[in-house]
Amino acid sequence: MPSSGTLVHSLGHNWLGKADIAVQTIFLAVSLVAVGLRLWSRRLQLSSLQLSDWFIVLATFAVLGLYVVEITKVLLTGLGLHSPEVARVGGNDIFVQFSELTYCGDLLWIIAVTLIQLSILLYYVREFGQRLVVWSAYALMGLCTALGFAGVFATAFFCTPPKKLWLSDTPGHCGDRDELQTSVNASEVILSFFVLVLPIYFAWRRAFSQARRAALVCIIALGLGIVALIASRMKYDSKLMPSDATYGSTRKSLLSCLVPILGITVACLPTLPPVIQRIFGTSIFSSTSSMSGLRPEAAKHWKTTVLTGRRLEEPEMPLVTVTQPMMAKMGHLSPGHIHITSDWEIHSSRGSTRIERSPVRQV
Template structure:
């Protein structure tokens, strides 16, 4: 471990503050979501995936803080070599190589958590089938992303020592492709439950509210798009200085996404009971659900379209 560097400029402080906030934000929101779920019906596989995202997010931002303390993140690369030591620069480039791997794990767990949530809410076979297809693609794509990141430079040690003979691919092209595919998956995930939701027999206002809750993750696109605009001006040879803002935004993106996914599901912590009925298709086939289910409907977690044993029941029809 190289010697720690002094914390003396605004870039260093901004990285430490943003990462600390990201850790605290995700920890608090996930804890409150799990508490709310425990109050209603207990945890499920989606919650376990979210715990995995929480752990990966904590590791991601702990790494970023260590890059500041031991990797001199926030200083120009030339200043690191002249003022500190080559070991600090090596520590940074080794750590920044691990950053996209942890980022990929966070986003993968969080998206799979959403798929589990959808299948618990809408139990039609078509939803389960789509969730399996998308989940398989997510895992495959994320594994491929990790492999691409690890093989960007050949030989491997060239990632942190550019004096070694060899070659490296374009990090900018890799990150751009990751962003495009990630946003495409987000669009699919946000649109997937809407046909099932609007086939419910329930007031239009409540459908709109529930749709808004399901698509709240669009808020992270602002961060994603702005971060992408920074890549064109990024000097990857001086990543220790020019990459500060892009790294902050990259870390905030999954943290905000997880928090936005958790916040609507905290409603059971302060909800009052109320008996209503919603269903699919004909009003004669409504499914009775209690207050907790109504709360979970608004929070995208709990109105389950249980299959009727009778043939032709609209609740079993796929949108």
Template sequence: MSGSVLPGISGYNPHNLQPWTVEVVTSVTALATVAVGLRLLSRHIKAQKLWWDDYMIIFSLAWNFIVVGLIFGMYSAGMGIHADKVPLDDIVRMAKLLVAAEIFYAFNLVWTKLSVLLMYYRVFRFPLFKNMAYGIGAFVIAWVITITFLFIFICVPVEKLWYPDLPGHCIDQVGTWIANAASTILSDIAILVLPIPQVWKLQLRKPEKIGVTFAFCLGFFVVFASAYRFSVLFSYSNGDPTYTLAPTVGWTAIEMSAGIVSACLPTLGPVFAVCATKLGIKRTLLTTRGERTNNTGSSKNFAGQSGTASMRDGADLELQKAMKASGGAGFYRLPDSQMSGDTTRAPDAELRPKHGYGYTVTSHPGKGDGESLSGDEVPLHGIRVHTDFKQSTG
């Protein structure tokens, strides 16, 4: 739409951002939906039941759809067109929809972050690591409660946000967005960095550690999206709210979808394995040492050392069998919640999945190899691998 006296934004169409908004929002939302679908397909391939982290990312995708619906509502009200070409009633309607979209957007980010933290919880059982995950989770929950009140009561009375001439007062809207973006970036970095030190403590070869680290670091794209969205916030102008809001909204959709995709990437090993098999690729960087040892007949144990007294041959063989059965996605296999025997459960057994082959790295400070172990634990040089052999030996 031409003829506006208001200036455009550098790097964007100077007259109409509606086509750009539709293309961006539609494409990234489709990408997030595909990522969640592939995650569910991975669960189906490995015959694993869904757990809380899976349900949480599905919930996050549902809230993403709600935000997208609100974005298209703003689109129909004239978002992307210069304000001097949009009726006042439509500008008011867009402002109301924006408040709702901001709230749903904040909660979408929280559901995604909690999904990642729950995934960490089912993989790593180091007490310090779990406490750090709890701390970050508490922070993001406190953050979303705070930011929700800020978004709702940015103006007092609330109606002053879309009727500026009403008596009352408002805090700086862009300043609120900046504070929200800074907190989001900080928590994203903390969540993404959290597992990396633990990965490098695992009994894996260096290339395997690099591969696992790379899988987790793929999530840093969401940090880039959040950072770029942060820079776009400064292009917003109260003098032309309908047009200048479009880039911020577009990058909001990118940030939400990038978070969902990043949360799903570490779970897609089974899908990648099937694709690799179809392409004739037999080995990957993340093939577990136990599987390679079993295939080559080497006398080396899972820890990569031969003749070690801390790994009994029978337990080593069972571990290799269980790992091979789990499909090679070594850093994301899930243990049975049953500990030793049929009636003894771990303190957190009710929270943990009751399915799947796998191992989860655990730490038991103060216990040596000579002390008694529960029925499904094998000592690995001070790091214990929690395994489930019940189905693999059947």
């Protein structure tokens, strides 16, 4: 077979490569739709983008870069084909390009996973007001950030200089690759598990509808599946054969891309109830911020701060208490019958807790 410099023409019998492209394309499309719906949900809530949203947007760009790297590895370096065929078609220089692309993909994977974890933890801080959740989330954010920087640094400078990773004749030295990959994957498995289970107890105690509880179970199950994918990635990485890297690393590459892609989808799902209500006209997935979604005993009370809207840990107080003035009893109103016929509005701004109400008319 004549050398063409590329392996695009070999895609016809590269079944692993085609499966890799197809699976990643489908799940990436789903995650992009989820991100778009998340941004639309913020707009429906008349809310500006929060830091957790920006982290998801940045993670999406990192995942898109990882997707481009994987497509390039399949089309130009023969990912999914056995190394002897790759060398026969494209020459030994193909393996240099393959190592360079793998290097870039590993860096993008760590960055994407770290951004997704930080986005989820920031959502916990805003959504849950319990002190235990907030401080635990901040602690995990510190660990995720530290692990992210350590993983990027260790991967980027695994070899000194870095180009020795793909040019073995370059003077320098490299570390233990198996030890690096095992430590990174094991740390991500542990941290991702704790990020997932952190708010389960507090979320389950909320007065959710049955549909929302079912959705919560599905999200948790999907998150546990992602943790299992990270563990499987570690397993395939340990079985990688350097003599046949283009074929043996195909499954690892597929799992590597699926982890952040599914992670973005999971991170976006809890923010979608406003969009679901807008599209399907149903509020069964609405959060407890809707009075209609509360149980009868919980609907009598509502706890919130004027400025931040976060739920308090103090005992719940009634939303409003109306008492009949003594002068009203002496007037034309019947005792015990007070009708408020105009709406109340609460206006707040930074540094001010003034509460205003529209005029009240008594009938």
